[in-house]
Amino acid sequence: xxxxxxxxxxxxxxxxxxxxxxxxxxxxxxxxxxxxxxxxxxxxxxxxxxxxxxxxxxxxxxxxxxxxxxxxxxxxxxxxxxxxxxxxxxxxxxxxxxxxxxxxxxxxxxxxxxxxxxxxxxxxxxxxxxxxxxxxxxxxxxxxxxxxxxxxxxxxxxxxxxxxxxxxxxxxxxxxxxxxxxxxxxxxxxxxxxxxxxxxxxxxxxxxxxxxxxxxxxxxxxxxxxxxxxxxxxxxxxxxxx
Amino acid sequence: xxxxxxxxxxxxxxxxxxxxxxxxxxxxxxxxxxxxxxxxxxxxxxxxxxxxxxxxxxxxxxxxxxxxxxxxxxxxxxxxxxxxxxxxxxxxxxxxxxxxxxxxxxxxxxxxxxxxxxxxxxxxxxxxxxxxxxxxxxxxxxxxxxxxxxxxxxxxxxxxxxxxxxxxxxxxxxxxxxxxxxxxxxxxxxxxxxxxxxxxxxxxxxxxxxxxxxxxxxxxxxxxxxxxxxxxxxxxxxxxxx
Numbered sequence: 001x002x003x004x005x006x007x008x009x010x011x012x013x014x015x016x017x018x019x020x021x022x023x024x025x026x027x028x029x030x031x032x033x034x035x036x037x038x039x040x041x042x043x044x045x046x047x048x049x050x051x052x053x054x055x056x057x058x059x060x061x062x063x064x065x066x067x068x069x070x071x072x073x074x075x076x077x078x079x080x081x082x083x084x085x086x087x088x089x090x091x092x093x094x095x096x097x098x099x100x101x102x103x104x105x106x107x108x109x110x111x112x113x114x115x116x117x118x119x120x121x122x123x124x125x126x127x128x129x130x131x132x133x134x135x136x137x138x139x140x141x142x143x144x145x146x147x148x149x150x151x152x153x154x155x156x157x158x159x160x161x162x163x164x165x166x167x168x169x170x171x172x173x174x175x176x177x178x179x180x181x182x183x184x185x186x187x188x189x190x191x192x193x194x195x196x197x198x199x200x201x202x203x204x205x206x207x208x209x210x211x212x213x214x215x216x217x218x219x220x221x222x223x224x225x226x227x228x229x230x231x232x233x234x235x236x237x238x239x240x241x242x
Numbered sequence: 243x244x245x246x247x248x249x250x251x252x253x254x255x256x257x258x259x260x261x262x263x264x265x266x267x268x269x270x271x272x273x274x275x276x277x278x279x280x281x282x283x284x285x286x287x288x289x290x291x292x293x294x295x296x297x298x299x300x301x302x303x304x305x306x307x308x309x310x311x312x313x314x315x316x317x318x319x320x321x322x323x324x325x326x327x328x329x330x331x332x333x334x335x336x337x338x339x340x341x342x343x344x345x346x347x348x349x350x351x352x353x354x355x356x357x358x359x360x361x362x363x364x365x366x367x368x369x370x371x372x373x374x375x376x377x378x379x380x381x382x383x384x385x386x387x388x389x390x391x392x393x394x395x396x397x398x399x400x401x402x403x404x405x406x407x408x409x410x411x412x413x414x415x416x417x418x419x420x421x422x423x424x425x426x427x428x429x430x431x432x433x434x435x436x437x438x439x440x441x442x443x444x445x446x447x448x449x450x451x452x453x454x455x456x457x458x459x460x461x462x463x464x465x466x467x468x469x470x471x472x473x474x475x476x477x478x479x480x481x482x483x484x
Contacts, residue, residue, distance in 0.1 A: 026390070028383045054385050136400070141270045143296050148268070148393055155394055158378070172332065187472070196475040213468060217459040222332075226455060230429070233438040234476040 006031070007080075007103050007110040007157060009150060010072050012038045012125055015117050019146045021052025023114070024059035026151035030158035035063040036072045041116075069113065069125050077108035081129035082149050083121045084142075092131040096156035099133040104160035112153055117146050172220035179224045184214055186228055190235050248273070249322075249345050249352040249399060251392060252314050254280045254367055257359045261388045263294025265356070266301035268393035272400035277305040278314045283358075311355065311367050316420035319350035321457075323371035324391050325363045326384070330447070333454050334373040338398035341375040346402035350415040354395055359388050369450040370419070372457050414462035421466050426456055428470055432477050 009027055014020050014037060024035060037044055044065050053060055066072035073079050080099050094102070103110040113129060115121030126132065135152050137144060144152070174180075188207065197203040219227065251269055256262050256279060266277060279286055286307050295302055308314035315321050322341050336344070345352040355371060357363035368374065377394050379386060386394070430449065439445040461469065 025385055029379045029386055029390075031380045054387075056383060056385070135397070137271045138273045141298065143267055143298070144271060145296075148271075148390075151390055151394065152397055155377070155397075191472065191475055193480065194475045194478060195480050196472070209468060210472070213459075213461065213465045216461075217455075219455065219458075223455045226451060230433065230438070230452070231476065233436045234432055234473065236436060238435065238437050 005104060005106065005110070006034065006161075007112050008034045008036055008073075008076060009154075010036045010038060010069070010111050010113045011040070011146070012069055012072075012113055012121060013041060013116045014114075014146070015041045017042060017046030017048030018052040019117055020046060020063075021049035021054075021056070021060065022147035023150045024049070024053045024056040024063075026147050027154050028056040028059050029151065030154035031161060032154050032157070033059055033062065035059050036111075037063055037065045038069050038072050039067060040065065069128055073111045073113070073128065075109055076111040078102060078106045078110040079113065079129040080111070080131055080133040081113045081121055081126040082133050082135075082153060083115065083126055084134055085132065086123065086126055088123050089126055089132075091126075091129070094131050094133050096133060096135055096153055099131070099153065100156045100160045102131075103157060114146055114149060172222060174218045175221040175224045179221055180214060180219070183224050183228055183231075184211055187214075187231055190231060194235075247346060247348065247352070247403075248276065249354050250276045250278055250315075250318060251396075252278045252280060252311070252353050252355045253282070253388070254311055254314075254355055254363060255283060255358040256356075256388070257283045259284060259288030259290030260294040261359055262288060262305075263291035263296075263298075263302065264389035265392045266291070266295040266298040266305075268389050269396050270298040270301050271393065272396035273403060274396050274399070275301055275304065277301050278353075279305055279307045280311050280314050281309060282307065311370055312419075312423055315353045315355070315370065316423070317351055317418050318353040319416040319418055320344060320348045320352040321355065321371040321419060322353070322373055322375040323355045323363055323368040324375050324377075324395060325357060325368055326376055327374065328365065328368055330365050331368055331374075331450060331454060333368075333371070333458070336373050336375055338375060338377055338395055341373070341395065342398045342402045344373075345399060348415070350418070356388055356391060365450060366446075369453045370457070372460075414464060416460045417463040417466045421463055422456060422461070425466050425470055425473075426453055429456075429473055432473060436477075 009032060011020060011023060027035065049060050050057060085093050113121060113125060115125065135144060135149065191197060197206055251274060253262060253265060269277065291302050292299060327335050355363060355367060377386060377391065433439060439448055
């Protein structure tokens with residue numbers, strides 16, 4: 001992944017240092033490192049930011065301060081404004097996934113703007129963006145704070161990056177059919193010995209059920225071996241250890 | 243959407259009331275309302291939870307307290323443990339999207355387990371789950387707090403919620419966890435009686451393996467009953483018919 005495709009996170013007029021720190025932590029969790037601050041209310045650096053960053057100090061140390069949103073995004077080609085839909089602006093509204101797709105498709109720098117904690121982005125800020133990005137939330141309870149909005153968009157971006165999702169290949173593969181057959185035969189032999197299949201007219205149906213039950217497990221070779229050991233233990237005489 | 247497809251959020255031994263409140267807020271943002279608490283450190287209700295919930299009081303008011311993880315998930319068929327990959331357990335590891343797919347595909351109740359803030363889930367907690375769900379994060383800086391983990395998984399689930407439609411399934415749904423627990427307990431009792439667990443130092447690991455093997459089967463209530471009958475037959479004395 002080219003670092004040019006990593007979006008810049010622009011905090012516009014952030015209020016609390018603590019929230020700047022939390023945003024840095026959210027960013028770094030998903031590999032984003034470039035933070036820009038537009039006229040932070042309490043100046044910069046802010047002593048409250050570090051503790052809230054929980055170790056994401058590298059993001060804070062490299063953060064740069066700008067006097068306007070225009071200057072903060074001057075080198076960026078694709079700009080998203082994180083906000084709810086605006087009645088006062090006619091511009092595209094995308095979800096987090098489409099935002100991530102567009103950032104990944106771009107060869108130039110991208111930026112995501114986040115507004116002040118209390119009031120959000122002003123219309124003039126949003127107007128600088130190419131699109132609004134909105135996280136679809138519960139219409140009856142919309143209450144995303146700054147760090148939460150940052151982490152959700154950073155997470156969605158990260159899916160396009162090298163942070164691959166775990167896949168089923170982490171699993172042990174199911175045992176070859178012959179091994180499962182060995183387990184079922186062993187069980188069948190023991191059940192016959194115990195007089196389990198009764199009445200005879202039901203024996204074939206019961207055998208089919210048992211085969212289905214064990215076939216659906218998806219057990220690996222190791223697991224099939226473990227179950228065979230358990231069957232041996234169950235039918236065996238009590239072992240004395242020591 | 244059927245409310246049965248909404249996953250239950252289970253906070254296992256949560257420490258700070260503030261974090262319980264933040265988790266409630268994260269849940270409600272994405273339409274999740276059922277929170278269960280397993281032995282919260284500072285008791286319940288906790289006066290610190292409400293202010294941190296930022297209006298998600300309905301989630302806290304309906305939260306229920308359990309004395310064990312087993313009891314908290316007794317009515318759930320599909321259980322995910324939110325944790326990093328565990329070397330001490332061989333079980334499926336999925337990402338948030340696959341988790342959401344599986345929850346949406348299930349007609350029975352699902353649950354997601356989250357561990358205590360400082361230490362995360364214990365191996366015994368994880369062994370109760372069908373799969374581990376891991377958010378792929380920056381390998382050089384993994385620092386998701388409880389509320390962040392909750393919001394990311396709730397967000398990913400919410401993407402499926404609009405699509406989730408009740409479907410007529412030919413397959414029997416997996417048995418509730420309590421029934422599977424009954425099977426595992428029965429087997430454990432019989433194996434103890436046979437002296438299967440040896441040496442003692444390996445007993446807990448072997449128990450975890452057995453739990454994982456049976457949890458992954460996806461057996462229905464009918465199939466769990468059949469296996470319990472088979473275990474009884476294997477340990478019983480030979481039956482004479484006719």
